[in-house]
Amino acid sequence: MAPELKLAIRLQELDTRIEELRREIVALPKQIAEIEKTLESHIRKVEADRAALQANQRDRRHLELEVQSEEQRLARLKDQTMQAKTNEQLWAFQHEIQYVENRIRQLEDRILDLMAESERLEQNLKAAEAALAQERQQVEQEKQRAREQSERDRKLLEELTRERQQVAASLPPSLYKAYERIRRLRKGWAVAEVVDGRCTACHVVLRLQFYQDLRRGEQVMFCESCGRILYYNPPESVEEMDPDETSPARRMPAGP
Numbered sequence: 635m636a637p638e639l640k641l642a643i644r645l646q647e648l649d650t651r652i653e654e655l656r657r658e659i660v661a662l663p664k665q666i667a668e669i670e671k672t673l674e675s676h677i678r679k680v681e682a683d684r685a686a687l688q689a690n691q692r693d694r695r696h697l698e699l700e701v702q703s704e705e706q707r708l709a710r711l712k713d714q715t716m717q718a719k720t721n722e723q724l725w726a727f728q729h730e731i732q733y734v735e736n737r738i739r740q741l742e743d744r745i746l747d748l749m750a751e752s753e754r755l756e757q758n759l760k761a762a763e764a765a766l767a768q769e770r771q772q773v774e775q776e777k778q779r780a781r782e783q784s785e786r787d788r789k790l791l792e793e794l795t796r797e798r799q800q801v802a803a804s805l806p807p808s809l810y811k812a813y814e815r816i817r818r819l820r821k822g823w824a825v826a827e828v829v830d831g832r833c834t835a836c837h838v839v840l841r842l843q844f845y846q847d848l849r850r851g852e853q854v855m856f857c858e859s860c861g862r863i864l865y866y867n868p869p870e871s872v873e874e875m876d877p878d879e880t881s882p883a884r885r886m887p888a889g890p
Contacts (some may be wrong), residue, residue, distance in 0.1 A: 825864075
């Protein structure tokens with residue numbers, strides 16, 4: 635294989651890896667932001683659970699104060715009943731007493747309901763706080779891993795960028811110019827392997843003579859269809875070769 639073709643292949647490998655690293659470096663802060671966004675939603679959930687428990691406790695205190703007030707009112711009514719001088723007054727006091735007693739029972743029933751609800755809310759809050767604490771720890775670990783990965787990517791990117799500069803400087807200027815032009819036109823893919831007589835980029839079958847010249851690897855050749863720089867990797871052993879490759883009478887598919 636021609637030395638300049640090996641350089642072009644290596645340049646393509648470097649450009650592909652460099653682009654991958656750049657995308658990964660850009661994506662890592664977004665991943666961290668998504669992790670923090672998920673954590674923030676769970677924090678809000680815990681805060682909502684805590685607020686619900688606090689509201690429950692406020693309602694209970696308010697009802698307990700109402701019960702105390704009604705009990706005081708009941709005590710006064712019972713005292714007043716002892717001072718009733720007519721049946722009508724006695725009946726009125728008893729009716730009022732019955733109303734207050736019913737009111738107290740209703741308040742106490744509501745307090746019991748709130749106590750049961752409070753127990754459930756406390757259990758939910760404790761579980762949510764424990765899960766949040768664990769998640770905070772996991773998030774910090776993931777963020778640390780992301781930061782470490784980003785740092786590794788940046789260091790590797792610097793190394794590969796330096797190597798790319800060296801490889802680019804070693805290429806003949808005309809070939810490097812062609813490489814860059816093709817890379818811009820073909821979305822970063824300027825060099826393609828030929829497998830089974832086809833360009834792996836555009837999948838067009840090569841002409842027989844063109845394919846034979848390419849296999850000799852004596853010069854840099856460009857795909858007649860997509861314009862990419864082509865290369866051919868011969869099998870490492872006869873066993874790996876297609877039977878047709880070893881046959882003098884190998885028939886190539888007709889060109890496009």
